[in-house]
Each structure stands twice: as structure tokens, then as C-alpha cells.
Amino acid sequence: MRATRVLVTGAGGQVGQDVVDLLGAVTPPGGDPALQLDGRAVVEGEFEVAALTRHDLDVTDRAAVFAAVAAFRPAAVVHLAAYTAVDRAEGDVATCLAVNADGTGNVSDACAATGCHLIAVSTDYVFDGGAVRALREDDVPRPHSVYGMSKLLGERRCRASDTVVRTSWVMGVRGRSVIHVIAQRARAGEFVRFVDDQRGTVTVAADLARALVTLVRERPGGLWHVANTGSLTWFDLARFVGQWFGRDDDFATAIATRDLVPPPRAPRPARSDLDTSRFASRWAPLPAWTAGVDRLLAAWNAGAA
Numbered sequence: 001m002r003a004t005r006v007l008v009t010g011a012g013g014q015v016g017q018d019v020v021d022l023l024g025a026v027t028p029p030g031g032d033p034a035l036q037l038d039g040r041a042v043v044e045g046e047f048e049v050a051a052l053t054r055h056d057l058d059v060t061d062r063a064a065v066f067a068a069v070a071a072f073r074p075a076a077v078v079h080l081a082a083y084t085a086v087d088r089a090e091g092d093v094a095t096c097l098a099v100n101a102d103g104t105g106n107v108s109d110a111c112a113a114t115g116c117h118l119i120a121v122s123t124d125y126v127f128d129g130g131a132v133r134a135l136r137e138d139d140v141p142r143p144h145s146v147y148g149m150s151k152l153l154g155e156r157r158c159r160a161s162d163t164v165v166r167t168s169w170v171m172g173v174r175g176r177s178v179i180h181v182i183a184q185r186a187r188a189g190e191f192v193r194f195v196d197d198q199r200g201t202v203t204v205a206a207d208l209a210r211a212l213v214t215l216v217r218e219r220p221g222g223l224w225h226v227a228n229t230g231s232l233t234w235f236d237l238a239r240f241v242g243q244w245f246g247r248d249d250d251f252a253t254a255i256a257t258r259d260l261v262p263p264p265r266a267p268r269p270a271r272s273d274l275d276t277s278r279f280a281s282r283w284a285p286l287p288a289w290t291a292g293v294d295r296l297l298a299a300w301n302a303g304a305a
């Protein structure tokens with residue numbers, strides 16, 4: 001069997017590391033080795049990977065992006081490079097747009113030039129948060145933050161034949177996200193306060209990586225919402241992590257977004273949980289968020305990062 005060539009941008013990020021592991025037939029830390037969304041395990045030698053970190057390839061450098069794709073001739077590109085500092089982006093608009101909008105445009109154009117398939121990752125922050133139910137692919141995006149706007153512009157720089165994956169509240173064993181802060185405080189005997197009026201869907205990076213590999217194989221094109229199953233608030237997550245570490249109910253206190261001091265620079269959607277039924281009905285649903293976070297915490301607590 002000839003290996004399928006896959007080029008990964010942003011390969012040093014939290015999702016990038018997990019995708020590169022999985023393309024090499026290695027279960028990422030916190031991953032479930034039995035999770036096969038398309039029913040097929042990844043076997044060694046199935047993929048040949050160019051894992052490009054920001055140091056290897058800056059996606060704002062259009063000529064470099066074209067040269068990298070032309071040199072490796074991948075069958076698919078998984079585009080994970082992004083400006084992800086949501087609050088910093090409010091004061092750094094030009095850089096955020098350059099990476100998330102123009103950078104994604106560069107990657108889509110380079111893929112079109114060589115006939116390879118693009119899988120680009122976007123965010124629930126393209127929505128304004130006023131939803132009354134989980135958000136579907138055909139709901140109208142209306143971002144309120146610079147980051148959300150930059151990612152929506154990036155989506156719009158993709159072609160209809162490209163695959164665009166919107167995901168949300170991503171957390172891996174590696175990298176540093178909210179869950180690491182909560183877990184460290186729980187383990188240290190400290191306390192946390194988290195908002196109970198922002199609802200979303202958690203996505204464990206190792207589970208998202210499984211979905212991305214399925215999309216690399218199938219290359220469906222179009223827009224797909226991908227997240228673990230079930231919605232929650234940040235307070236629900238904090239309480240779950242506290243219980244995981246054996247802390248009692250006093251560990252996490254529920255507060256309202258308006259009580260945050262200082263207030264975050266970027267507005268967050270009040271409700272941006274993703275309806276993932278399109279992906280789930282074509283392949284399979286990702287596991288419940290509780291199962292994914294349980295695996296993540298076990299790996300993190302065992303020092304797997």
C-alpha cells in the first residue's frame with residue numbers, strides 16, 4: 001500500500017501534536033485506542049507526514065506556503081496553524097487577520113494549485129452566542145470578537161471543495177488550556193470561580209484528531225461541526241474536574257460573566273454549543289465529553305504531557 005501524503009500546518013500546537021501522533025499510528029496522550037469513527041484503525045505506514053511547525057512554515061508567507069505544498073505534493077493538508085490568543089487579538093487585529101484569514105487563504109490557494117484536498121479548522125466563536133439551541137452548520141455566523149471574525153474570514157477564503165471543521169473549547173493533554181489551570185488548582189487544594197452562563201461543547205484534542213484523520217481519508221468537502229457529545233458550562237467543567245480529584249462541592253463557585261474582574265477583552269458567545277449530528281450520522285458521534293475529559297485528566301495526572 002502506498003502511503004498517503006499529509007502536510008500538517010501548526011504541527012507544534014495542541015491539536016497538531018495529536019494529529020501528527022495519530023497519522024503515525026500512535027494514540028495521542030489521553031486518546032482512546034479503540035475509537036475508530038470510520039471503523040478503521042490507522043496502521044503504521046498508512047500516512048507519510050510533513051509536520052510543519054510555525055518555525056518550519058509561516059502561513060502568512062504566501063510564497064513559502066506554495067513552495068511547501070508543491071515540494072511535498074500531499075494528497076491532503078490539515079491546516080491547524082492559527083492565531084489563537086482570543087483576548088490579545090482585540091489589540092492585535094492586523095496580525096490575527098494576517099494569520100487566520102490571509103494565512104488560510106494562502107493554504108487554500110496552494111492546495112487548489114496542486115489539486116490537493118484542504119481540511120481547515122475553524123471555531124464556534126464565529127457565532128454571536130444568541131442561540132436557543134445547539135448550532136448547526138447552516139446557522140448564520142455573526143462573530144463578536146476579532147478572533148471569531150478572523151476565523152470566519154478564513155472559512156470564506158476556503159473553496160466549496162475544501163473541508164472546513166468547526167470545533168470548540170479544545171483541550172489536550174499537551175499545550176495549556178483552561179482544564180490545566182482547573183486541574184492544577186484542584187490538585188493543589190485551591191479553589192476556582194467559573195462562569196455558569198456560557199454554554200458550549202468540549203472537544204478533547206485526541207478525539208478531534210480521530211475525526212480529522214477520518215476526514216483526511218474521506219475528503220468530503222463542505223462544513224462540519226465536530227466536538228465531543230453533550231453541552232456544558234465552564235462551571236460544569238470545573239465541578240467535574242474537582243470531583244475527579246476528590247474535591248468536594250466547595251471547590252468550584254459559579255459566577256456570572258458580568259462578575260469577571262477584570263472583564264475579558266474579547267466577548268465570548270453566551271451559547272455556542274455545536275450540533276454535531278451531521279458528522280455523527282455520516283460516521284459516528286465523538287464520545288461524551290465526560291468520557292473524553294476523564295481520559296484527558298488520567299493522562300495528565302499520570303504525567304503523560
Ligand SMILES: NC(=O)c1ccc[n+]([C@@H]2O[C@H](COP(=O)([O-])OP(=O)(O)OC[C@H]3O[C@@H](n4cnc5c(N)ncnc54)[C@H](OP(=O)(O)O)[C@@H]3O)[C@@H](O)[C@H]2O)c1
Pocket residue numbers: 009010011012013014015016053054057058059060079080081082083084099103121122123124151167168169170171175
Ligand atoms: N483551542 C481552542 O479552544 C480552539 C477552539 C476552536 C477552534 N480552534 C482551532 O483549532 C485549530 C488548532 O488550535 P490549537 O488549539 O491547536 O491551537 P494552538 O495550540 O495555539 O496551535 C496553533 C499553532 O499555530 C501556530 N501558528 C501561529 N501563527 C502561525 C503562523 N503565522 N504560521 C504557522 N503557524 C502559526 C502556533 O505556533 P506558536 O505557538 O509558535 O504561536 C501554534 O503552534 C486552530 O485553527 C484554532 O483556531 C481551537
